[in-house]
Amino acid sequence: MLCLLYMPANPALCALLLFMTGLLLSIGFSAYMVYPMSFVAKDKFPVANAIVNMRGQLGGAATPFIAGLILDHYGWNTVFLFMAGISLLTFLVVVTIDEPMENCDA
Secondary structure, rough: OOHHHHHHOOHHHHHHHHHHHHHHHHHHHHHHHHHHHHHHOOHHHHHHHHHHHHHHHHHEEEHHHHHHHHHHHOOEEEEEEEEEEEHHHHHHHHHHHHHOOOOOOH
């Protein structure tokens, strides 16, 4: 991502750089999806994965727009308060996740 700050003027190099960035992000995402597979039944995982991805993509698309509207009407302090509130809400959701514990006889 740091390389994108120094984007080359050559379109082919630019396309290659964007492709490699997307590829590396996709590798990280596939590794991330292995963890929740153990919490959901095999037949339900595709639907659960689609719901999680849909909400994540909608949030990624809507948040910059909402932050821009807040910035236009209220200023930067309110934007950062909005982001802090969303972060706190996310933290509260993550804290409430109940992970299954396997009994291990040590």
